[in-house]
Amino acid sequence: MTAVTLAPMEGVVDVYMRDILTQIGGFDLCVSEFVRVSQNLYPASVFYKYCPELRTGGKTAAGVPVHVQIMGGEASVMAENAAFVAELGAPGIDINFGCPAKSVNRRDAGATLLQWPERLYEIVSAVRRAVPPDIPVSAKMRLGFSEKNLALDNALAIAAAGAAKLTVHARTKLEGYKAPAHWEYLRPIADALAIPVVANGEIWTVQDYLRCREISGLKDVMIGRGAIARPTLAREIVALEQQGVENPAYDWPNVKGLLVTYHELLRDMSNPDRQAGRLKQWVKLLGRTYPESSELFTRVRRLQSPDHIAAELEHASLLSAESQDPKVGRCY
Ligand SMILES: Cc1cc2nc3c(=O)[nH]c(=O)nc-3n(C[C@H](O)[C@H](O)[C@H](O)COP(=O)(O)O)c2cc1C
Known part of the structure:
Protein backbone atom coordinates (compact mmCIF):
# COMPACT_ATOMS: atom_id res chain seq x y z
CA MET A 1 0.00 0.00 0.00
CA THR A 2 1.14 3.49 -0.81
CA ALA A 3 0.38 6.24 1.69
CA VAL A 4 0.22 9.83 0.46
CA THR A 5 0.38 12.70 2.94
CA LEU A 6 -0.59 16.27 2.15
CA ALA A 7 2.39 18.40 3.20
CA PRO A 8 2.15 21.16 5.77
CA MET A 9 2.56 24.50 3.98
CA GLU A 10 2.28 27.65 6.02
CA GLY A 11 -0.01 30.17 4.36
CA VAL A 12 -0.94 27.74 1.58
CA VAL A 13 -2.36 24.48 2.90
CA ASP A 14 -4.99 25.94 5.20
CA VAL A 15 -8.16 24.30 6.46
CA TYR A 16 -9.99 25.14 3.22
CA MET A 17 -7.28 23.75 0.97
CA ARG A 18 -7.14 20.58 3.08
CA ASP A 19 -10.89 20.26 2.76
CA ILE A 20 -10.89 20.61 -1.02
CA LEU A 21 -7.88 18.40 -1.71
CA THR A 22 -8.92 15.58 0.62
CA GLN A 23 -12.37 15.50 -0.97
CA ILE A 24 -10.74 14.91 -4.34
CA GLY A 25 -9.07 11.90 -2.76
CA GLY A 26 -5.83 9.97 -2.58
CA PHE A 27 -4.61 11.40 0.72
CA ASP A 28 -4.26 9.27 3.85
CA LEU A 29 -3.09 12.05 6.10
CA CYS A 30 -2.66 15.82 6.37
CA VAL A 31 -0.23 17.74 8.57
CA SER A 32 -1.21 21.21 9.74
CA GLU A 33 0.82 24.36 9.18
CA PHE A 34 3.42 24.63 11.93
CA VAL A 35 2.54 26.14 15.28
CA ARG A 36 5.63 27.99 16.49
CA VAL A 37 6.19 27.09 20.13
CA SER A 38 8.61 29.33 22.01
CA GLN A 39 8.16 30.03 25.71
CA ASN A 40 4.63 29.36 26.85
CA LEU A 41 1.79 26.96 26.79
CA TYR A 42 -0.58 28.28 24.16
CA PRO A 43 -4.29 28.63 24.79
CA ALA A 44 -6.59 26.31 22.86
CA SER A 45 -7.53 29.14 20.47
CA VAL A 46 -4.04 29.06 18.91
CA PHE A 47 -4.30 25.37 18.06
CA TYR A 48 -7.87 25.77 16.79
CA LYS A 49 -6.66 28.57 14.52
CA TYR A 50 -4.04 26.41 12.81
CA CYS A 51 -6.06 23.24 12.94
CA PRO A 52 -9.81 23.98 13.02
CA GLU A 53 -10.33 20.27 12.34
CA LEU A 54 -9.65 19.73 16.07
CA ARG A 55 -13.29 20.73 16.45
CA THR A 56 -14.41 17.96 14.09
CA GLY A 57 -12.61 14.95 15.54
CA GLY A 58 -9.23 15.91 14.07
CA LYS A 59 -10.37 15.02 10.56
CA THR A 60 -11.27 16.85 7.37
CA ALA A 61 -14.84 16.59 6.06
CA ALA A 62 -13.63 13.73 3.86
CA GLY A 63 -12.49 11.87 6.99
CA VAL A 64 -8.74 12.32 6.55
CA PRO A 65 -6.87 12.83 9.86
CA VAL A 66 -4.92 16.05 10.39
CA HIS A 67 -1.84 15.79 12.57
CA VAL A 68 -0.79 19.00 14.28
CA GLN A 69 2.71 20.20 13.58
CA ILE A 70 4.68 22.03 16.26
CA MET A 71 8.06 23.70 15.93
CA GLY A 72 10.49 24.91 18.59
CA GLY A 73 13.84 24.26 20.25
CA GLU A 74 12.86 24.10 23.91
CA ALA A 75 12.07 20.47 24.74
CA SER A 76 10.01 21.09 27.88
CA VAL A 77 7.78 23.74 26.28
CA MET A 78 7.35 21.60 23.16
CA ALA A 79 6.30 18.71 25.39
CA GLU A 80 3.83 20.84 27.35
CA ASN A 81 2.17 22.15 24.19
CA ALA A 82 2.14 18.70 22.58
CA ALA A 83 0.38 17.20 25.61
CA PHE A 84 -2.21 19.97 25.46
CA VAL A 85 -2.94 19.63 21.75
CA ALA A 86 -3.28 15.88 22.26
CA GLU A 87 -5.88 16.64 24.94
CA LEU A 88 -7.66 18.85 22.42
CA GLY A 89 -8.04 15.80 20.22
CA ALA A 90 -5.10 15.90 17.80
CA PRO A 91 -4.86 12.44 16.20
CA GLY A 92 -1.09 12.86 15.95
CA ILE A 93 1.74 15.31 16.58
CA ASP A 94 4.42 16.13 14.03
CA ILE A 95 7.61 18.00 14.88
CA ASN A 96 9.14 20.39 12.35
CA PHE A 97 12.93 20.17 11.91
CA GLY A 98 12.92 21.54 8.39
CA CYS A 99 11.81 25.16 8.35
CA PRO A 100 14.50 27.20 6.56
CA ALA A 101 13.23 30.70 7.47
CA LYS A 102 16.00 32.91 8.86
CA SER A 103 13.69 34.46 11.44
CA VAL A 104 12.84 30.98 12.73
CA ASN A 105 16.38 29.56 12.57
CA ARG A 106 17.82 32.59 14.38
CA ARG A 107 15.46 31.80 17.23
CA ASP A 108 16.61 28.22 17.66
CA ALA A 109 13.88 26.36 15.77
CA GLY A 110 13.31 24.51 12.51
CA ALA A 111 16.22 23.37 10.33
CA THR A 112 18.93 24.98 12.48
CA LEU A 113 18.44 22.12 14.98
CA LEU A 114 19.73 19.67 12.37
CA GLN A 115 23.23 20.70 13.44
CA TRP A 116 22.78 18.84 16.73
CA PRO A 117 21.32 15.30 16.60
CA GLU A 118 21.30 15.18 20.40
CA ARG A 119 18.91 18.11 20.51
CA LEU A 120 16.54 16.37 18.10
CA TYR A 121 16.66 13.37 20.42
CA GLU A 122 15.93 15.54 23.43
CA ILE A 123 12.94 17.27 21.81
CA VAL A 124 11.36 14.19 20.26
CA SER A 125 11.76 12.12 23.43
CA ALA A 126 10.29 14.88 25.63
CA VAL A 127 7.28 15.17 23.31
CA ARG A 128 6.94 11.40 23.10
CA ARG A 129 6.91 11.08 26.91
CA ALA A 130 4.33 13.87 27.27
CA VAL A 131 1.79 12.53 24.79
CA PRO A 132 -0.44 9.49 25.43
CA PRO A 133 1.08 6.35 23.89
CA ASP A 134 -1.79 5.87 21.43
CA ILE A 135 -1.13 9.27 19.79
CA PRO A 136 1.65 8.97 17.21
CA VAL A 137 4.53 11.43 17.35
CA SER A 138 6.36 11.91 14.06
CA ALA A 139 9.01 14.28 12.74
CA LYS A 140 9.86 15.99 9.50
CA MET A 141 13.46 16.89 8.69
CA ARG A 142 15.62 18.05 5.83
CA LEU A 143 18.88 16.32 4.87
CA GLY A 144 20.85 18.82 6.90
CA PHE A 145 21.47 22.48 7.59
CA SER A 146 24.32 23.36 5.21
CA GLU A 147 25.76 19.86 4.67
CA LYS A 148 24.23 16.41 4.42
CA ASN A 149 26.78 14.61 6.60
CA LEU A 150 24.51 14.48 9.65
CA ALA A 151 21.44 13.21 7.82
CA LEU A 152 21.72 9.66 9.08
CA ASP A 153 22.67 10.67 12.63
CA ASN A 154 19.68 13.01 12.77
CA ALA A 155 17.32 10.34 11.49
CA LEU A 156 18.70 7.76 13.94
CA ALA A 157 18.31 10.23 16.82
CA ILE A 158 14.69 10.91 15.89
CA ALA A 159 13.90 7.20 15.65
CA ALA A 160 15.72 6.37 18.89
CA ALA A 161 13.68 9.05 20.66
CA GLY A 162 10.49 7.17 19.87
CA ALA A 163 9.13 8.81 16.71
CA ALA A 164 6.60 6.61 14.94
CA LYS A 165 7.54 7.90 11.49
CA LEU A 166 10.01 10.23 9.80
CA THR A 167 9.41 12.34 6.72
CA VAL A 168 12.53 13.54 4.95
CA HIS A 169 12.48 16.54 2.64
CA ALA A 170 15.39 15.55 0.43
CA ARG A 171 17.30 18.83 0.53
CA THR A 172 19.35 20.81 3.04
CA LYS A 173 18.24 24.09 4.48
CA LEU A 174 20.78 25.86 2.24
CA GLU A 175 19.30 24.19 -0.83
CA GLY A 176 15.97 25.79 0.05
CA TYR A 177 13.37 24.76 -2.52
CA LYS A 178 15.74 24.56 -5.48
CA ALA A 179 15.43 21.50 -7.72
CA PRO A 180 16.57 18.79 -7.72
CA ALA A 181 15.59 17.00 -4.54
CA HIS A 182 18.25 14.46 -3.58
CA TRP A 183 16.11 11.34 -3.32
CA GLU A 184 19.20 9.11 -3.39
CA TYR A 185 19.96 10.12 0.22
CA LEU A 186 16.69 8.62 1.43
CA ARG A 187 17.47 4.95 0.79
CA PRO A 188 20.32 4.61 3.35
CA ILE A 189 18.19 6.43 5.92
CA ALA A 190 15.26 4.08 5.37
CA ASP A 191 17.59 1.06 5.45
CA ALA A 192 18.98 2.10 8.83
CA LEU A 193 15.65 2.90 10.51
CA ALA A 194 13.05 0.49 11.86
CA ILE A 195 10.27 3.11 11.55
CA PRO A 196 8.55 4.11 8.28
CA VAL A 197 10.32 6.78 6.26
CA VAL A 198 8.36 9.06 3.94
CA ALA A 199 9.93 10.72 0.90
CA ASN A 200 9.31 14.40 0.25
CA GLY A 201 10.41 16.98 -2.26
CA GLU A 202 9.88 17.81 -5.93
CA ILE A 203 7.10 15.35 -6.74
CA TRP A 204 4.93 17.20 -9.26
CA THR A 205 3.65 14.34 -11.43
CA VAL A 206 3.09 10.59 -11.33
CA GLN A 207 6.34 10.22 -13.31
CA ASP A 208 8.20 12.11 -10.57
CA TYR A 209 6.61 9.80 -7.99
CA LEU A 210 7.79 6.73 -9.91
CA ARG A 211 11.33 8.09 -10.22
CA CYS A 212 11.42 9.00 -6.54
CA ARG A 213 10.21 5.50 -5.62
CA GLU A 214 12.84 3.89 -7.82
CA ILE A 215 15.70 6.02 -6.51
CA SER A 216 14.72 6.12 -2.83
CA GLY A 217 13.09 2.70 -2.57
CA LEU A 218 10.21 4.40 -0.70
CA LYS A 219 6.54 4.00 -1.57
CA ASP A 220 5.13 6.49 0.90
CA VAL A 221 5.36 10.13 -0.04
CA MET A 222 4.41 13.54 1.19
CA ILE A 223 3.46 16.03 -1.51
CA GLY A 224 3.19 19.78 -1.14
CA ARG A 225 3.46 22.14 -4.09
CA GLY A 226 2.71 19.30 -6.50
CA ALA A 227 -0.69 18.78 -4.88
CA ILE A 228 -1.52 22.47 -5.13
CA ALA A 229 -0.42 22.66 -8.76
CA ARG A 230 -2.17 19.42 -9.70
CA PRO A 231 -5.04 18.78 -7.28
CA THR A 232 -5.61 15.20 -8.49
CA LEU A 233 -1.96 14.15 -8.03
CA ALA A 234 -2.51 12.05 -4.89
CA ARG A 235 -5.34 10.06 -6.39
CA GLU A 236 -3.42 9.62 -9.66
CA ILE A 237 -0.53 8.11 -7.66
CA VAL A 238 -2.80 5.86 -5.62
CA ALA A 239 -4.78 4.69 -8.67
CA LEU A 240 -1.59 3.65 -10.40
CA GLU A 241 -0.02 2.03 -7.35
CA GLN A 242 -3.08 0.24 -6.03
CA GLN A 243 -5.17 -0.51 -9.08
CA GLY A 244 -2.57 -0.23 -11.84
CA VAL A 245 -4.75 2.26 -13.69
CA GLU A 246 -4.19 5.76 -14.97
CA ASN A 247 -6.53 8.22 -13.34
CA PRO A 248 -6.70 11.36 -15.47
CA ALA A 249 -5.96 14.79 -14.05
CA TYR A 250 -8.81 17.29 -13.84
CA ASP A 251 -9.42 19.41 -16.87
C1 LIG B 1 5.00 28.15 1.23
C2 LIG B 1 5.52 26.94 1.96
C3 LIG B 1 5.20 26.74 3.29
C4 LIG B 1 5.68 25.62 3.98
N1 LIG B 1 5.31 25.44 5.29
C5 LIG B 1 5.75 24.31 5.96
C6 LIG B 1 5.33 24.04 7.29
O1 LIG B 1 4.55 24.77 7.91
N2 LIG B 1 5.84 22.92 7.89
C7 LIG B 1 6.69 22.07 7.24
O2 LIG B 1 7.13 21.07 7.82
N3 LIG B 1 7.08 22.30 5.97
C8 LIG B 1 6.62 23.39 5.33
N4 LIG B 1 6.98 23.58 4.02
C9 LIG B 1 7.78 22.54 3.32
C10 LIG B 1 6.84 21.53 2.62
O3 LIG B 1 6.08 20.81 3.57
C11 LIG B 1 7.65 20.53 1.77
O4 LIG B 1 8.56 19.89 2.61
C12 LIG B 1 8.41 21.21 0.64
O5 LIG B 1 7.59 22.14 -0.05
C13 LIG B 1 8.95 20.18 -0.36
O6 LIG B 1 7.90 19.39 -0.86
P1 LIG B 1 7.21 19.67 -2.29
O7 LIG B 1 8.33 19.71 -3.31
O8 LIG B 1 6.27 18.52 -2.46
O9 LIG B 1 6.52 21.01 -2.18
C14 LIG B 1 6.52 24.69 3.32
C15 LIG B 1 6.84 24.90 1.98
C16 LIG B 1 6.36 26.00 1.29
C17 LIG B 1 6.74 26.18 -0.16
Whole structure:
Protein backbone atom coordinates (compact mmCIF):
# COMPACT_ATOMS: atom_id res chain seq x y z
CA MET A 1 0.00 0.00 0.00
CA THR A 2 1.14 3.49 -0.81
CA ALA A 3 0.38 6.24 1.69
CA VAL A 4 0.22 9.83 0.46
CA THR A 5 0.38 12.70 2.94
CA LEU A 6 -0.59 16.27 2.15
CA ALA A 7 2.39 18.40 3.20
CA PRO A 8 2.15 21.16 5.77
CA MET A 9 2.56 24.50 3.98
CA GLU A 10 2.28 27.65 6.02
CA GLY A 11 -0.01 30.17 4.36
CA VAL A 12 -0.94 27.74 1.58
CA VAL A 13 -2.36 24.48 2.90
CA ASP A 14 -4.99 25.94 5.20
CA VAL A 15 -8.16 24.30 6.46
CA TYR A 16 -9.99 25.14 3.22
CA MET A 17 -7.28 23.75 0.97
CA ARG A 18 -7.14 20.58 3.08
CA ASP A 19 -10.89 20.26 2.76
CA ILE A 20 -10.89 20.61 -1.02
CA LEU A 21 -7.88 18.40 -1.71
CA THR A 22 -8.92 15.58 0.62
CA GLN A 23 -12.37 15.50 -0.97
CA ILE A 24 -10.74 14.91 -4.34
CA GLY A 25 -9.07 11.90 -2.76
CA GLY A 26 -5.83 9.97 -2.58
CA PHE A 27 -4.61 11.40 0.72
CA ASP A 28 -4.26 9.27 3.85
CA LEU A 29 -3.09 12.05 6.10
CA CYS A 30 -2.66 15.82 6.37
CA VAL A 31 -0.23 17.74 8.57
CA SER A 32 -1.21 21.21 9.74
CA GLU A 33 0.82 24.36 9.18
CA PHE A 34 3.42 24.63 11.93
CA VAL A 35 2.54 26.14 15.28
CA ARG A 36 5.63 27.99 16.49
CA VAL A 37 6.19 27.09 20.13
CA SER A 38 8.61 29.33 22.01
CA GLN A 39 8.16 30.03 25.71
CA ASN A 40 4.63 29.36 26.85
CA LEU A 41 1.79 26.96 26.79
CA TYR A 42 -0.58 28.28 24.16
CA PRO A 43 -4.29 28.63 24.79
CA ALA A 44 -6.59 26.31 22.86
CA SER A 45 -7.53 29.14 20.47
CA VAL A 46 -4.04 29.06 18.91
CA PHE A 47 -4.30 25.37 18.06
CA TYR A 48 -7.87 25.77 16.79
CA LYS A 49 -6.66 28.57 14.52
CA TYR A 50 -4.04 26.41 12.81
CA CYS A 51 -6.06 23.24 12.94
CA PRO A 52 -9.81 23.98 13.02
CA GLU A 53 -10.33 20.27 12.34
CA LEU A 54 -9.65 19.73 16.07
CA ARG A 55 -13.29 20.73 16.45
CA THR A 56 -14.41 17.96 14.09
CA GLY A 57 -12.61 14.95 15.54
CA GLY A 58 -9.23 15.91 14.07
CA LYS A 59 -10.37 15.02 10.56
CA THR A 60 -11.27 16.85 7.37
CA ALA A 61 -14.84 16.59 6.06
CA ALA A 62 -13.63 13.73 3.86
CA GLY A 63 -12.49 11.87 6.99
CA VAL A 64 -8.74 12.32 6.55
CA PRO A 65 -6.87 12.83 9.86
CA VAL A 66 -4.92 16.05 10.39
CA HIS A 67 -1.84 15.79 12.57
CA VAL A 68 -0.79 19.00 14.28
CA GLN A 69 2.71 20.20 13.58
CA ILE A 70 4.68 22.03 16.26
CA MET A 71 8.06 23.70 15.93
CA GLY A 72 10.49 24.91 18.59
CA GLY A 73 13.84 24.26 20.25
CA GLU A 74 12.86 24.10 23.91
CA ALA A 75 12.07 20.47 24.74
CA SER A 76 10.01 21.09 27.88
CA VAL A 77 7.78 23.74 26.28
CA MET A 78 7.35 21.60 23.16
CA ALA A 79 6.30 18.71 25.39
CA GLU A 80 3.83 20.84 27.35
CA ASN A 81 2.17 22.15 24.19
CA ALA A 82 2.14 18.70 22.58
CA ALA A 83 0.38 17.20 25.61
CA PHE A 84 -2.21 19.97 25.46
CA VAL A 85 -2.94 19.63 21.75
CA ALA A 86 -3.28 15.88 22.26
CA GLU A 87 -5.88 16.64 24.94
CA LEU A 88 -7.66 18.85 22.42
CA GLY A 89 -8.04 15.80 20.22
CA ALA A 90 -5.10 15.90 17.80
CA PRO A 91 -4.86 12.44 16.20
CA GLY A 92 -1.09 12.86 15.95
CA ILE A 93 1.74 15.31 16.58
CA ASP A 94 4.42 16.13 14.03
CA ILE A 95 7.61 18.00 14.88
CA ASN A 96 9.14 20.39 12.35
CA PHE A 97 12.93 20.17 11.91
CA GLY A 98 12.92 21.54 8.39
CA CYS A 99 11.81 25.16 8.35
CA PRO A 100 14.50 27.20 6.56
CA ALA A 101 13.23 30.70 7.47
CA LYS A 102 16.00 32.91 8.86
CA SER A 103 13.69 34.46 11.44
CA VAL A 104 12.84 30.98 12.73
CA ASN A 105 16.38 29.56 12.57
CA ARG A 106 17.82 32.59 14.38
CA ARG A 107 15.46 31.80 17.23
CA ASP A 108 16.61 28.22 17.66
CA ALA A 109 13.88 26.36 15.77
CA GLY A 110 13.31 24.51 12.51
CA ALA A 111 16.22 23.37 10.33
CA THR A 112 18.93 24.98 12.48
CA LEU A 113 18.44 22.12 14.98
CA LEU A 114 19.73 19.67 12.37
CA GLN A 115 23.23 20.70 13.44
CA TRP A 116 22.78 18.84 16.73
CA PRO A 117 21.32 15.30 16.60
CA GLU A 118 21.30 15.18 20.40
CA ARG A 119 18.91 18.11 20.51
CA LEU A 120 16.54 16.37 18.10
CA TYR A 121 16.66 13.37 20.42
CA GLU A 122 15.93 15.54 23.43
CA ILE A 123 12.94 17.27 21.81
CA VAL A 124 11.36 14.19 20.26
CA SER A 125 11.76 12.12 23.43
CA ALA A 126 10.29 14.88 25.63
CA VAL A 127 7.28 15.17 23.31
CA ARG A 128 6.94 11.40 23.10
CA ARG A 129 6.91 11.08 26.91
CA ALA A 130 4.33 13.87 27.27
CA VAL A 131 1.79 12.53 24.79
CA PRO A 132 -0.44 9.49 25.43
CA PRO A 133 1.08 6.35 23.89
CA ASP A 134 -1.79 5.87 21.43
CA ILE A 135 -1.13 9.27 19.79
CA PRO A 136 1.65 8.97 17.21
CA VAL A 137 4.53 11.43 17.35
CA SER A 138 6.36 11.91 14.06
CA ALA A 139 9.01 14.28 12.74
CA LYS A 140 9.86 15.99 9.50
CA MET A 141 13.46 16.89 8.69
CA ARG A 142 15.62 18.05 5.83
CA LEU A 143 18.88 16.32 4.87
CA GLY A 144 20.85 18.82 6.90
CA PHE A 145 21.47 22.48 7.59
CA SER A 146 24.32 23.36 5.21
CA GLU A 147 25.76 19.86 4.67
CA LYS A 148 24.23 16.41 4.42
CA ASN A 149 26.78 14.61 6.60
CA LEU A 150 24.51 14.48 9.65
CA ALA A 151 21.44 13.21 7.82
CA LEU A 152 21.72 9.66 9.08
CA ASP A 153 22.67 10.67 12.63
CA ASN A 154 19.68 13.01 12.77
CA ALA A 155 17.32 10.34 11.49
CA LEU A 156 18.70 7.76 13.94
CA ALA A 157 18.31 10.23 16.82
CA ILE A 158 14.69 10.91 15.89
CA ALA A 159 13.90 7.20 15.65
CA ALA A 160 15.72 6.37 18.89
CA ALA A 161 13.68 9.05 20.66
CA GLY A 162 10.49 7.17 19.87
CA ALA A 163 9.13 8.81 16.71
CA ALA A 164 6.60 6.61 14.94
CA LYS A 165 7.54 7.90 11.49
CA LEU A 166 10.01 10.23 9.80
CA THR A 167 9.41 12.34 6.72
CA VAL A 168 12.53 13.54 4.95
CA HIS A 169 12.48 16.54 2.64
CA ALA A 170 15.39 15.55 0.43
CA ARG A 171 17.30 18.83 0.53
CA THR A 172 19.35 20.81 3.04
CA LYS A 173 18.24 24.09 4.48
CA LEU A 174 20.78 25.86 2.24
CA GLU A 175 19.30 24.19 -0.83
CA GLY A 176 15.97 25.79 0.05
CA TYR A 177 13.37 24.76 -2.52
CA LYS A 178 15.74 24.56 -5.48
CA ALA A 179 15.43 21.50 -7.72
CA PRO A 180 16.57 18.79 -7.72
CA ALA A 181 15.59 17.00 -4.54
CA HIS A 182 18.25 14.46 -3.58
CA TRP A 183 16.11 11.34 -3.32
CA GLU A 184 19.20 9.11 -3.39
CA TYR A 185 19.96 10.12 0.22
CA LEU A 186 16.69 8.62 1.43
CA ARG A 187 17.47 4.95 0.79
CA PRO A 188 20.32 4.61 3.35
CA ILE A 189 18.19 6.43 5.92
CA ALA A 190 15.26 4.08 5.37
CA ASP A 191 17.59 1.06 5.45
CA ALA A 192 18.98 2.10 8.83
CA LEU A 193 15.65 2.90 10.51
CA ALA A 194 13.05 0.49 11.86
CA ILE A 195 10.27 3.11 11.55
CA PRO A 196 8.55 4.11 8.28
CA VAL A 197 10.32 6.78 6.26
CA VAL A 198 8.36 9.06 3.94
CA ALA A 199 9.93 10.72 0.90
CA ASN A 200 9.31 14.40 0.25
CA GLY A 201 10.41 16.98 -2.26
CA GLU A 202 9.88 17.81 -5.93
CA ILE A 203 7.10 15.35 -6.74
CA TRP A 204 4.93 17.20 -9.26
CA THR A 205 3.65 14.34 -11.43
CA VAL A 206 3.09 10.59 -11.33
CA GLN A 207 6.34 10.22 -13.31
CA ASP A 208 8.20 12.11 -10.57
CA TYR A 209 6.61 9.80 -7.99
CA LEU A 210 7.79 6.73 -9.91
CA ARG A 211 11.33 8.09 -10.22
CA CYS A 212 11.42 9.00 -6.54
CA ARG A 213 10.21 5.50 -5.62
CA GLU A 214 12.84 3.89 -7.82
CA ILE A 215 15.70 6.02 -6.51
CA SER A 216 14.72 6.12 -2.83
CA GLY A 217 13.09 2.70 -2.57
CA LEU A 218 10.21 4.40 -0.70
CA LYS A 219 6.54 4.00 -1.57
CA ASP A 220 5.13 6.49 0.90
CA VAL A 221 5.36 10.13 -0.04
CA MET A 222 4.41 13.54 1.19
CA ILE A 223 3.46 16.03 -1.51
CA GLY A 224 3.19 19.78 -1.14
CA ARG A 225 3.46 22.14 -4.09
CA GLY A 226 2.71 19.30 -6.50
CA ALA A 227 -0.69 18.78 -4.88
CA ILE A 228 -1.52 22.47 -5.13
CA ALA A 229 -0.42 22.66 -8.76
CA ARG A 230 -2.17 19.42 -9.70
CA PRO A 231 -5.04 18.78 -7.28
CA THR A 232 -5.61 15.20 -8.49
CA LEU A 233 -1.96 14.15 -8.03
CA ALA A 234 -2.51 12.05 -4.89
CA ARG A 235 -5.34 10.06 -6.39
CA GLU A 236 -3.42 9.62 -9.66
CA ILE A 237 -0.53 8.11 -7.66
CA VAL A 238 -2.80 5.86 -5.62
CA ALA A 239 -4.78 4.69 -8.67
CA LEU A 240 -1.59 3.65 -10.40
CA GLU A 241 -0.02 2.03 -7.35
CA GLN A 242 -3.08 0.24 -6.03
CA GLN A 243 -5.17 -0.51 -9.08
CA GLY A 244 -2.57 -0.23 -11.84
CA VAL A 245 -4.75 2.26 -13.69
CA GLU A 246 -4.19 5.76 -14.97
CA ASN A 247 -6.53 8.22 -13.34
CA PRO A 248 -6.70 11.36 -15.47
CA ALA A 249 -5.96 14.79 -14.05
CA TYR A 250 -8.81 17.29 -13.84
CA ASP A 251 -9.42 19.41 -16.87
CA TRP A 252 -9.57 23.19 -16.60
CA PRO A 253 -13.35 23.51 -16.01
CA ASN A 254 -13.04 21.19 -13.01
CA VAL A 255 -10.09 23.14 -11.68
CA LYS A 256 -12.01 26.37 -12.13
CA GLY A 257 -14.74 24.80 -10.03
CA LEU A 258 -12.21 24.20 -7.27
CA LEU A 259 -11.16 27.85 -7.38
CA VAL A 260 -14.81 28.91 -7.10
CA THR A 261 -15.22 26.62 -4.08
CA TYR A 262 -12.03 27.99 -2.53
CA HIS A 263 -13.28 31.54 -2.99
CA GLU A 264 -16.53 30.61 -1.20
CA LEU A 265 -14.71 28.92 1.66
CA LEU A 266 -12.28 31.82 2.08
CA ARG A 267 -15.20 34.12 2.98
CA ASP A 268 -14.74 32.68 6.48
CA MET A 269 -11.47 34.59 6.72
CA SER A 270 -11.99 38.06 8.15
CA ASN A 271 -9.30 39.81 6.11
CA PRO A 272 -10.18 40.32 2.40
CA ASP A 273 -6.53 41.04 1.52
CA ARG A 274 -5.61 37.63 2.81
CA GLN A 275 -8.51 36.04 0.95
CA ALA A 276 -7.31 37.67 -2.27
CA GLY A 277 -3.71 36.64 -1.57
CA ARG A 278 -4.63 33.00 -1.03
CA LEU A 279 -6.77 32.89 -4.14
CA LYS A 280 -4.08 34.47 -6.34
CA GLN A 281 -1.47 32.17 -4.87
CA TRP A 282 -3.47 29.11 -5.93
CA VAL A 283 -4.16 30.53 -9.39
CA LYS A 284 -0.41 31.09 -9.78
CA LEU A 285 0.60 27.60 -8.66
CA LEU A 286 -2.02 25.95 -10.85
CA GLY A 287 -0.34 27.68 -13.79
CA ARG A 288 2.38 25.04 -13.59
CA THR A 289 -0.14 22.44 -14.81
CA TYR A 290 -2.86 24.53 -16.47
CA PRO A 291 -1.87 27.21 -19.02
CA GLU A 292 -5.37 28.70 -18.56
CA SER A 293 -4.47 29.43 -14.96
CA SER A 294 -1.22 31.21 -15.96
CA GLU A 295 -3.27 33.35 -18.27
CA LEU A 296 -5.81 34.01 -15.53
CA PHE A 297 -3.00 34.98 -13.17
CA THR A 298 -1.82 37.76 -15.46
CA ARG A 299 -5.34 39.21 -15.22
CA VAL A 300 -5.80 38.90 -11.45
CA ARG A 301 -2.31 39.53 -10.11
CA ARG A 302 -3.00 43.21 -9.33
CA LEU A 303 -6.55 42.75 -8.05
CA GLN A 304 -7.05 43.28 -4.32
CA SER A 305 -10.64 42.19 -3.91
CA PRO A 306 -11.48 38.49 -3.72
CA ASP A 307 -14.81 39.17 -5.44
CA HIS A 308 -13.08 40.90 -8.37
CA ILE A 309 -10.82 37.90 -8.71
CA ALA A 310 -13.85 35.59 -8.65
CA ALA A 311 -15.48 37.72 -11.37
CA GLU A 312 -12.40 37.25 -13.58
CA LEU A 313 -12.60 33.57 -12.85
CA GLU A 314 -16.15 33.45 -14.17
CA HIS A 315 -14.87 34.88 -17.47
CA ALA A 316 -11.79 32.67 -17.55
CA SER A 317 -13.36 30.39 -20.10
CA LEU A 318 -16.76 29.89 -21.66
CA LEU A 319 -17.18 26.60 -19.87
CA SER A 320 -19.15 26.19 -16.65
CA ALA A 321 -17.46 27.34 -13.46
CA GLU A 322 -19.19 24.67 -11.41
CA SER A 323 -17.07 21.76 -10.33
CA GLN A 324 -17.94 18.75 -12.42
CA ASP A 325 -16.70 16.35 -9.80
CA PRO A 326 -19.60 15.64 -7.44
CA LYS A 327 -17.06 14.65 -4.76
CA VAL A 328 -16.06 18.26 -4.23
CA GLY A 329 -18.93 20.06 -2.62
CA ARG A 330 -19.21 23.03 -0.36
CA CYS A 331 -19.19 21.85 3.18
CA TYR A 332 -18.78 24.97 5.29
C1 LIG B 1 5.00 28.15 1.23
C2 LIG B 1 5.52 26.94 1.96
C3 LIG B 1 5.20 26.74 3.29
C4 LIG B 1 5.68 25.62 3.98
N1 LIG B 1 5.31 25.44 5.29
C5 LIG B 1 5.75 24.31 5.96
C6 LIG B 1 5.33 24.04 7.29
O1 LIG B 1 4.55 24.77 7.91
N2 LIG B 1 5.84 22.92 7.89
C7 LIG B 1 6.69 22.07 7.24
O2 LIG B 1 7.13 21.07 7.82
N3 LIG B 1 7.08 22.30 5.97
C8 LIG B 1 6.62 23.39 5.33
N4 LIG B 1 6.98 23.58 4.02
C9 LIG B 1 7.78 22.54 3.32
C10 LIG B 1 6.84 21.53 2.62
O3 LIG B 1 6.08 20.81 3.57
C11 LIG B 1 7.65 20.53 1.77
O4 LIG B 1 8.56 19.89 2.61
C12 LIG B 1 8.41 21.21 0.64
O5 LIG B 1 7.59 22.14 -0.05
C13 LIG B 1 8.95 20.18 -0.36
O6 LIG B 1 7.90 19.39 -0.86
P1 LIG B 1 7.21 19.67 -2.29
O7 LIG B 1 8.33 19.71 -3.31
O8 LIG B 1 6.27 18.52 -2.46
O9 LIG B 1 6.52 21.01 -2.18
C14 LIG B 1 6.52 24.69 3.32
C15 LIG B 1 6.84 24.90 1.98
C16 LIG B 1 6.36 26.00 1.29
C17 LIG B 1 6.74 26.18 -0.16
